[in-house]
Amino acid sequence: MQSERAEVTGTEQIGPYTLLRVARGGLDPGIPGQFFMLEAPGRPLPRPMSLCLAPPAELAFLIDPIGPGTRALCALEPGDRPAILGPLGNGYRLDVERPLLVGGGIGIAPLPYLSEALGQPPAVLGFRSELHAEAAHLVPNAEIVVEPTYVTEVIPPGHDVLACGPEPMLAAVAALEPAAQLAWEAPMACGYGACYGCAVEIAGEIKRLCVEGPVLAAEAVAA
Template sequence: MRRETRNVIETEPVGPYTLLRVERGEIEPGSPGQFFMLGAPGRLLPRPMSLALAAGNELGFLIDPIGPGTRALCSLEPGDRIAILGPLGNGFRLDVERPLLVGGGIGIAPLPYLSERLGNPPAVLGFRSSWHAEAGELVPNAEVVIEPTYVTEVMPPGHDVLACGPAPMLEAVRRLTPHAQLAWEAPMACGYGACYGCAVEIDGELKRLCVEGPVLEAA
């Protein structure tokens, strides 16, 4: 896999988040839940980002500006060049009969692309404020709840759950639906198995989340 360089098309605000739209060229979008390492110009380390949208000749990334790397990506301008490596890791299995997408906060990032690939199934999305909830408009067919209501209070039973969000939300979803597919996060320096920066304990063993995940079966 090669690190590619692409032009930024636009950065658009979506509530407190930024939708970064980049020219796709020959880059494969991969499966929903896979991720790309994105490097802003002048930044040493790239940052892992899920693919949010793959429309036409574009790749779209929904980014929460929480630190220097994400802030640099959110302040890119049209025509700026960006380094892209991916798609990386294991995405969601799409061979599910009754999909339900569950997302929390910036964890909704992979869900617009996942929804498109699954034919717009129902979704439940949780946010901490109505400003954050503006991002819910990117996911069709979604019920949006705002704290103090949590997604686990409105999840209809009897579905194949595919979820991405903060760790406490994923733990709560796992307790309710032991066969859910969950997309986890860990700090990642390389994204392809070389640095062990993303090692997490799975089944009592240390495993690299960028290789084994980021999507794992809840069980």
């Protein structure tokens, strides 16, 4: 885990999301599914973001501007220097034979980097509108569905599912695919186990999602 003030190298609007690119510097991109804490200059609280892409010498994050922290990150401009801490948490296990990536909405954020690590396996991605679905081009070999169709209606059987998305989608994927790997979300203040802000109940015990997750086996959550 390292911390840097990384220089913004560019931003791109993709549907309602912003792809924020920063100079990698000495930061390690980590394992797909791990996350970084990003803090815009002048903002006291960092926000957790999955690594979306790791082009040479850069790191890129796909951000949905849903509140003050994410809006401040989306408003960054080339030359700005957000503080970045990471990589943090546990990513996806990559020792899978027949991977299928499943993403919903901004939950597709870790999938481009995951797809690259796994040799561009098939993916199914679900979005709430055509505008949100513009981000689908970041994930190769993807079947795209837009509500009212849900991704769980098009998951083919016989795959090792690696998923990220809103909680109801993850619960539905877990019911279909008990061996799936799921990336969960919780509000996080520190990202490395110090604040208990991300405490969730896993298998009847209170655990810190930033340390135990964010990627968990579906069985572990259901147990």
